[in-house]
Amino acid sequence: MxxxxxxxxxxxxxxxxxxxxxxxxxxxxxxxxxxxxxxxxxxxxxxxxxxxxxxxxxxxxxxxxxxxxxxxxxxxxxxxxxxxxxxxxxxxxxxxxxxxxxxxxxxxxxxxxxxxxxxxxxxxxxxxxxxxxxxxxxxxxxxxxxxxxxxxxxxxxxxxxxxxxxxxxxxxxxxxxDVDRALAAARAREEKEAATRAAFEAGELGLDRYGLRDRLEELGVEYVPYEKWTP
The missing domain is CATH 3.50.30.40 (Ribonuclease E inhibitor RraA/RraA-like)
Structure with a gap:
């Protein structure tokens, strides 16, 4: 040292x-x-x-x-x-x-x-x-x-x-x-999160806002009614 x-x-x-x-x-x-x-x-x-x-x-x-x-x-x-x-x-x-x-x-x-x-x-x-x-x-x-x-x-x-x-x-x-880039990116992220927050407050689900339903299907996740479900 x-x-x-x-x-x-x-x-x-x-x-x-x-x-x-x-x-x-x-x-x-x-x-x-x-x-x-x-x-x-x-x-x-x-x-x-x-x-x-x-x-x-x-x-x-x-x-x-x-x-x-x-x-x-x-x-x-x-x-x-x-x-x-x-x-x-x-x-x-x-x-x-x-x-x-x-x-x-x-x-x-x-x-x-x-x-x-x-x-x-x-x-x-x-x-x-x-x-x-x-x-x-x-x-x-x-x-x-x-x-x-x-x-x-x-x-x-x-x-x-x-x-x-x-x-x-x-x-x-x-x-x-990187400070200037960080400032711009942080402002953009906060604006995006504000819009998402408003959508969630209005009742929208993350599954729909983030387009995750198709992803779940691609991953093989199934929705099964309880009466038809077996472990």
Missing amino acids: RTVVVTDPPRADVDDAATLGNHGVATVHEALGRTGYLGPEFRPAWPGARIGGTAVTALCWPGDNLMIHVAVEQCRPGDVLVVATSSPSTDGLFGELFATALVRRGVRGVVLASGVRDVAELRVMGFPAWSRAVSAQGSVKATPGAVNVPVVLGGQTVHPGDAVVADDDGVMVVPRG
């Missing part, structure tokens, strides 16, 4: 990232062809948070949050701090004091491949956090890592400046160069 702090990397537009956050993880994920999702392990510390921001990345050693302190200085309004570890860790590398510092800098939330603690305080503060674990296990500040380098969380590579979208459904990353 090269112990380096990369300063002022290019970022996606923070307003565009926020708009992606308003669309939500499920919509953006589907709109982009089901890519970028970090997986079901990343859960919010408290329910109801929804954010979209630009990534500042930190690579730490397990049980060591030194580089989070370094990364805080590199954060600016509209960012999301994304923390990876060099090997698997569930230690509580982030808590209320870090959140206090990030709020002061206008950071929208944090995503951790490790653990988070001080959950009650984070909820009261309204500071959004997603992690793989909740753990009171503390950390040291001893080993150098890196800031604003590509990191991998949940099998997805996050580059500094990428858009990060997170809500109750989890977390996903949108590469900086």
Whole structure:
């Protein structure tokens, strides 16, 4: 690992990232062809948070949050701090004091491949956090890592400046160069879903709206009256 702090990397537009956050993880994920999702392990510390921001990345050693302190200085309004570890860790590398510092800098939330603690305080503060674990296990500040380098969380590579979208459904990353496409695709998907919602409210069935009856026939699914059915 090269112990380096990369300063002022290019970022996606923070307003565009926020708009992606308003669309939500499920919509953006589907709109982009089901890519970028970090997986079901990343859960919010408290329910109801929804954010979209630009990534500042930190690579730490397990049980060591030194580089989070370094990364805080590199954060600016509209960012999301994304923390990876060099090997698997569930230690509580982030808590209320870090959140206090990030709020002061206008950071929208944090995503951790490790653990988070001080959950009650984070909820009261309204500071959004997603992690793989909740753990009171503390950390040291001893080993150098890196800031604003590509990191991998949940099998997805996050580059500094990428858009990060997170809500109750989890977390996903949108590469900086794909943000415009993601916005257009998410808007189109929401319009399509609004039309489908209205159709369902009017009583139309998904079998008919999605043209699934012919598909069922192709798959050999039969409709049999109960009195003629035998196991």
